[in-house]
Each structure stands twice: as structure tokens, then as C-alpha cells.
Amino acid sequence: MPETSENVLEVKNLKTYFFTDDGDELRAVDGVTFSVKRSGILAVVGESGCGKSVTAYSVLRLIQKPGKIVDGQILLRTTDGKIIDIAELDEKSDELFHVRGGLVSMIFQEPMTALSPVHSIGNQICEAILLHQDVDKSQAEKIAIGILEKVGIPGAAGRMKQYPHEFSGGMRQRVVIAMALACKPQLLIADEPTTALDVTLQAQVLRIIKDLQAELGTSVLFITHDLAVVAQMADEVAVMYLGRIVEHSDVRSVLKNPRHPYTRALLKSLPGMSEGSERLPSIEGSVPSLMEIPDGCPFHPRCPHAESGLCDVGGPPSLQKIADGHYVACVRVEEIKAL
Amino acid sequence: MIATEPLLSVRNLRKFFPVYSKGFFQRRVGYVKAVDDVSFDLMPGETLGLVGESGCGKTTTGRTILRALGPTGGNIMFRANGETVDLATIPGRHLKALRPKMQMIFQDPFSSLNPRMTIGQIVGEPLVIHKMAKGRELKKRVVEMLIKVGLKPEHAVRYPHAFSGGQRQRAGIARSLIMHPSLIIADEAVSALDVSVQAQIINLMEDLQKEFRLTYIFIAHDLSVVKHICDRVAVMYAGKIVELAETGTLFKDPKHPYTKALLSAVPSPDPDVKMIFELTGEVADPGNLPPGCAFNPRCPYVRDRCRQEMPSLREIEPGRWVNCHFDEELES
Incomplete structure (x- = not known):
């Protein structure tokens, strides 16, 4: 690349x-x-x-x-x-x-486990802002309310004092997004x-x-x-x-x-x-488990185009450029193009 | 489907969970109406999506039909062994004889199999409980069933931890099918599986349906899976069926505003088909429903009548049921 x-x-x-x-x-x-x-x-x-x-x-x-x-x-x-x-x-x-x-910030899969149940939403967002930005507490609160409004939480100012259990699943995920984006x-x-x-x-x-x-x-x-x-x-x-x-x-x-x-x-x-109920x-x-990664191309045991002696030997194939900006790790990529 | 009599007729099924006040006296302060007035028929060999x-x-609907939960009201007419029984009212002691005819496939193949039992014991357990086979006969039937679901005879002596998610789900299916049930309730049976494995299990369920003439109630939140596997689909909102129709019709021409919104939320794997989704708000709390139509706070077409009067499920064309005051006017 x-x-x-x-x-x-x-x-x-x-x-x-x-x-x-x-x-x-x-x-x-x-x-x-x-x-x-x-x-x-x-x-x-x-x-x-x-x-x-x-x-x-x-x-x-x-x-x-x-x-x-x-x-x-x-x-x-x-x-x-x-x-x-x-x-x-x-x-x-x-x-x-x-x-x-x-x-760099991160949004996790489970909004319930990503938030602390014993701190209010406002506290948690402000904490991130205070740690990373040079602002005082009231400014941090303003930023937090602004970002909560951006992620579509109605009545953001009033909800700052609420705890994660008072939010539904979708709202919690919005809070997590707000927290992740609070520091831009x-x-x-x-x-x-x-x-x-x-x-x-x-x-x-x-x-x-x-x-x-x-x-x-x-x-x-x-x-x-x-x-x-x-x-x-x-x-x-x-x-x-x-x-x-x-x-x-x-x-x-x-x-x-x-x-x-x-x-x-x-x-x-x-x-x-596809339409209909075909198979x-x-x-x-x-x-396969990581303990038993197959030789050659790791996908060859499940691949409909695998060829023995070619795909199941040696190390894994590396990415090769097949078109502008398009990279594929398959040794047979050109042969199976039309298939 | 050529069958005159339905395998299952659910009428006005209700399941309410009482809510108690806090404190010493724990008065009943209300109900969570988890299932409220659900009715549908299920023909033999059919797959109905919920x-x-x-x-x-x-899920509560599925469990109540199997009497894993006692219904609050309504009838569940089920045809078994040539006669029709009402599962809603039948005394508990008569239920055991009916259990072999109705089985469940669970969502999570990791927690639904006992880790201390071998796959053979798990699959054979229903036969042991119902004293339908033992000894060599038991072993033979377990092995037959394992082969049917795509596992190997030698897998019978292994424990669940040695299997992948897809193989475990196969074992779960083998366990539900070993007593030759007529009705299978599959509760999110493929949701926990990876895409490539999901397709295998869906194919397996379809093959087994043909072979054993199974009737499925397929509970799922993934609409593309439902579209693929189901003959008819019932869309539920806040404990009620809001629309029931043949799969093709429902996906092509949804009538209820909620169905429309739900279908528009499904992302397309085609990057050129952009998602247009307008629905705001969240699912109604079944313990605290708004007056009138439960969907009215989120409905883009809401009118005064929707806030006052609860609509009921009406058959607008043969086999096509909609639970909305204004479905005809929403055409455009």
C-alpha cells in the first residue's frame, strides 16, 4: 500500500x-x-x-x-x-x-459493560474531557452536553446526572459514542x-x-x-x-x-x-482453531478452488495487487477470475 | 401446503407478568403485557417467522406455546397423536406425554448443552426420560440422529467443549429431533453463529423439515434469515402481532407502518443501495404502554384516533392480517 x-x-x-x-x-x-x-x-x-x-x-x-x-x-x-x-x-x-x-478512542460492543454503573453519565464523559483537554469543570460539562445533544439524546442537560441503568440499550450506546468523541x-x-x-x-x-x-x-x-x-x-x-x-x-x-x-x-x-427459497x-x-492453522493458504481446506500441491504447501500467500488499490491473497486469483 | 387442519391454532393468547410494589406488602401494581391477544394458525410442514x-x-410467545410458561389466557390448540388438545388448559401431568411432539432449539449452543454430558448422552437424554429406548437401541438411534444432522458416530463420546459453535448447534438440533416431534420452536437458532456456519445450519434445518415433515416457528430478529426460511411471517410489537402475511408479500409490500420501518432498517449488502431509515424512538415498554395503538408515539402517520382507540388485527385480504386503523390510506 x-x-x-x-x-x-x-x-x-x-x-x-x-x-x-x-x-x-x-x-x-x-x-x-x-x-x-x-x-x-x-x-x-x-x-x-x-x-x-x-x-x-x-x-x-x-x-x-x-x-x-x-x-x-x-x-x-x-x-x-x-x-x-x-x-x-x-x-x-x-x-x-x-x-x-x-x-484514538474506542467504542466497544457491549454498551452496558463499557460504562461504569456507579458514576453518572455526566461524570464519565467529563472525566474523559478533563483528562485530555485543558478545560475547567464547567467548560467540560458544556462540552459534554453539546456532544450528548449531537448523538441525539433528548434533554441532554437533565440526563447528565443520570446513571447508565436509567438509559435504554440504544441510548447507552449513544452515550458511549459521545464519550468516545468528546475529545475529538x-x-x-x-x-x-x-x-x-x-x-x-x-x-x-x-x-x-x-x-x-x-x-x-x-x-x-x-x-x-x-x-x-x-x-x-x-x-x-x-x-x-x-x-x-x-x-x-x-x-x-x-x-x-x-x-x-x-x-x-x-x-x-x-x-x-436471492429471491425464493433455494439452498x-x-x-x-x-x-479452524488457531492451534491448527492449515499449511499453505489457511483457507484451502474450505476453498472450492483449492488445488493440491499448490494451495496446501508452503507458507500463506501474501497480498498481491490485482487492480488499482485491490489486493488479494490467493495464488489462483487469476485462474479463478471467471469462476 | 395441502392440509385442511392446522397443526397449531393459537387464539387470543395472553401472558402477563405481574409487577409488585417495593416494600413489605408487595402489592400488585400492574402487569407487563408480554404477549397480548396473539392469534394465528400453523399448518403442518409450514415455517412461520416471529x-x-x-x-x-x-420469545415469550414461543415459550408460552410450549407451556414452558403458563399462559394468562387464551387457547393453544395442538394436534398430537390424532387428537386436538388445548395446551393452555391441559393439566401439567398430561403434558409430559405431549412433550415429545413439541421441541425447542435454543439460541446459544454454548450454554444450552450440559458441559458434563457427552454429545451422545445429550442427544439420547430425551429418549431416556420418556423411556422410549435404552441400551443398544438407544445407541443406535443416537448414532442415526447424529449422522442425520451431519455429525459423526464417534462424536457421541465427546463433550461439548470439543465442538465448534456450528457443531454444537447440530447437536442441539439432533436432541430436539430425536423423538420425532411435529412442532419445533427455533428461538434465534442461528443468531449466534458465524455467517458461513449460519448458512449450513439453515440448509440443515430445511433438509430436516422436508425429511421429517416438521413444522417450525422460527423466532428471529434477523429479517434476511427470516425472508429466506419462512413461508409466512408475523411481525410483533409490544406483545401483539401487528402484521401477518406470506413472506414474499410482507417483504414486497408491507402494510403496517411498523413493518415498513423495520424493513427499511435492514442494511443491504449492496453499497449502492443506501439505507433510508426514519424511525425514531425506542420499543414501547410493555409494562407501561401508551393508550391506543402501542406504536403511536413512533408512528410517522399517527392521527388522533391512534392515540385513543386500540386497533385490532383484521384480515384485509385472504391470509393477510394487519393491525392498524389506517393501513388502506397509507398506500402512498
Whole structure:
């Protein structure tokens, strides 16, 4: 991927492994490279166990033992031109503290567990603002009310004193978004922000994220398993399978002209794509455990186009450029183009 | 579906949960109307979808039909062994004999299987409880069932932790089917699964339906799954069915404002089809419903009558039921 100054985040060859007591290493993220454009939305999509969340957590250095970032760079480019390698920062440094919640913030999947039940909403949002911005308490409150109004919480000023249990699920997720955006971060990481929500609330929350993203110019790293959400939200998509990116391009190319067999199969297996009740084309088997990643292409045991002697030997295929900005990790990508 | 008599006829089903005041005397201060006046027929071999947002009462409806919860009122006429019984009023001691005919598939394949039992024991347990098989016969039937759902005979001696989510859900399906039930209530049966595995389980459920002539009530919040698998769909809001129609009709031409809104909230996997979603507010609290139509605070077409008078479910065309005062005027 070309290096340009318009990238907010550049992750290069990131490897996050987990080490078990038995001495095994689980390669949850194994050599991932991507970048997030300024004011752009990159979606990382994949099934459970593909490493999408570990990637997101790695960017904020939230990986705990027995996990470890063993290799790679996580370059954050701030608006004033500074480049911070988050992977290199000291665990307890002020700089990492400044990155977390200040320059980069995160929305988690479960709004109930992301909020403290014993602090009022106002307190929690103001805390983030006071930590990262040079303002006094009353200014912080003003900022908090403003951002709560932006995420569509009616009567924001009155609700500042309320506690999370007094909010419904959709409202809680709005509070979490407000908190994440209160410090005007340069990068927002959203880890399955709507997975726990009903489809109507999902639609509302996606709209809020998209509107605020456009208004504030925030860049977003959007983690999800839902290809339909990707279609509605993302500019660019990276599809992950077993710790590696298998396809990466702009949203239209990936969803309308997928080239990796995994992306193709994933899209075909979505119900409701076709009329009528014909059988769903499904992918054989299930995602293997990280303990037993297949040789060669990790997808070959489930791939309809796998060729023995080619796909099941050697190391995993690396991403190759097949069109402008379209990268696919498949050795047979040209042969199976028409299939 | 050529069948004259429905397998299941639900009439005016109600399930209210009492709400008690705080303090020593715990007076009853009201009810949460989780299921309120739900009626529908289910033909043998049919798949009916129950959809709606969380808290709409779809799961409670499913559980009440199976008498996992006692209904507050209404009738649940169920055909079993050649006769029709009312599950709502039948004494508890007669229920056991009917249980083999109606089974449930649960959402979470991780918590619905006992981790201390082998897959073989889990799948065979219903036969043991109902004294329908033992010894070699039991083993034989368990193995047959495992093969039917796509597992291997040697899986019978393993424990649930050794299986993936999809395999566990297969085991859960095997357990529900081993007694050859006629009615299966699948409560979010594929929601916890990954997309690629979800498609496998949906196909399996469809194959088994054909083979055993099963009747499904498919409870789900994922409308694209429902669209694929169901013959008819009932949309629920605040404990009531607001619209009931054949799947194709419902998705093509929804009549109730809530159905319209719900369908518009489903994101399309096509990046060129943008989501247009206008509904504001949140699901009505079934313990504190507004007067009139429960949907009126969120309805974009609300009028005075909606705030005063509760609409009832009307058949506007054969097989097409809508619960709205003004559905005909909403055409445009």
C-alpha cells in the first residue's frame, strides 16, 4: 500500500501472538498491514476468531498477557505532522496515555459493560474531557452536553446526572459514542458497535456514527462481522481470515467484485440475497482453531478452488495487487477470475 | 401446503407478568403485557417467522406455546397423536406425554448443552426420560440422529467443549429431533453463529423439515434469515402481532407502518443501495404502554384516533392480517 501523508493510521506487518502455558503460540494476528485514510472509514470484517478484534485492541495497546505484540509498527500520524509508533511506546508512558482516549478512542460492543454503573453519565464523559483537554469543570460539562445533544439524546442537560441503568440499550450506546468523541479524537475504533442492538437501533446508531464522522472529520476503524453494515458504512474494506488480510480494496470492489474465494463465499452465503427459497451456498466446515492453522493458504481446506500441491504447501500467500488499490491473497486469483 | 387442519391454532393468547410494589406488602401494581391477544394458525410442514425488536414478546410467545410458561389466557390448540388438545388448559401431568411432539432449539449452543454430558448422552437424554429406548437401541438411534444432522458416530463420546459453535448447534438440533416431534420452536437458532456456519445450519434445518415433515416457528430478529426460511411471517410489537402475511408479500409490500420501518432498517449488502431509515424512538415498554395503538408515539402517520382507540388485527385480504386503523390510506 502506498505511503501517503493523508493516512492517519498505518499498521505495518503487525503480529500479535498469544502464548499458552503449554508453550504453544497462537498467531491471532499474523502480519497485518493496512492504513486508515484521514476522514475515511476502513472496515475490518471477518468471522469470529479471524483476529479483527485483536487487531483493534493492538492499535490501542490493550493486549494483555498472555498476548503480546511481537512485531510490526502502528504509526499514528497526528494533524500537526507528528508520527507516533504506538507499538514502540512504553506501557506506562504519558504519550500512550495521551493516545488512548485523546488521539484514538474506542467504542466497544457491549454498551452496558463499557460504562461504569456507579458514576453518572455526566461524570464519565467529563472525566474523559478533563483528562485530555485543558478545560475547567464547567467548560467540560458544556462540552459534554453539546456532544450528548449531537448523538441525539433528548434533554441532554437533565440526563447528565443520570446513571447508565436509567438509559435504554440504544441510548447507552449513544452515550458511549459521545464519550468516545468528546475529545475529538483523530481516530475512532468501533468494535462491533451495533452487534448487540436491534436492527432499528442499529440503523439509528450507524447514522449517528456516519453523521458525526462527516461533521468532525474523524477517521474510523470499523470492526464488524456484518457485510451489510460494511456496505453501508465503509469506504474501504479489509477481509480477514485466521489472522491475515485476504482481500483489501474499496467497498464497491470488495462487495461487488470480490476476488478472494473466501470473500466470494461469504457474500454468497448471506441469506436474503436471492429471491425464493433455494439452498444457500454455504462454506464447508468451520473456521479452524488457531492451534491448527492449515499449511499453505489457511483457507484451502474450505476453498472450492483449492488445488493440491499448490494451495496446501508452503507458507500463506501474501497480498498481491490485482487492480488499482485491490489486493488479494490467493495464488489462483487469476485462474479463478471467471469462476 | 395441502392440509385442511392446522397443526397449531393459537387464539387470543395472553401472558402477563405481574409487577409488585417495593416494600413489605408487595402489592400488585400492574402487569407487563408480554404477549397480548396473539392469534394465528400453523399448518403442518409450514415455517412461520416471529420477528420484532427485543422486548416485543416473540420469545415469550414461543415459550408460552410450549407451556414452558403458563399462559394468562387464551387457547393453544395442538394436534398430537390424532387428537386436538388445548395446551393452555391441559393439566401439567398430561403434558409430559405431549412433550415429545413439541421441541425447542435454543439460541446459544454454548450454554444450552450440559458441559458434563457427552454429545451422545445429550442427544439420547430425551429418549431416556420418556423411556422410549435404552441400551443398544438407544445407541443406535443416537448414532442415526447424529449422522442425520451431519455429525459423526464417534462424536457421541465427546463433550461439548470439543465442538465448534456450528457443531454444537447440530447437536442441539439432533436432541430436539430425536423423538420425532411435529412442532419445533427455533428461538434465534442461528443468531449466534458465524455467517458461513449460519448458512449450513439453515440448509440443515430445511433438509430436516422436508425429511421429517416438521413444522417450525422460527423466532428471529434477523429479517434476511427470516425472508429466506419462512413461508409466512408475523411481525410483533409490544406483545401483539401487528402484521401477518406470506413472506414474499410482507417483504414486497408491507402494510403496517411498523413493518415498513423495520424493513427499511435492514442494511443491504449492496453499497449502492443506501439505507433510508426514519424511525425514531425506542420499543414501547410493555409494562407501561401508551393508550391506543402501542406504536403511536413512533408512528410517522399517527392521527388522533391512534392515540385513543386500540386497533385490532383484521384480515384485509385472504391470509393477510394487519393491525392498524389506517393501513388502506397509507398506500402512498
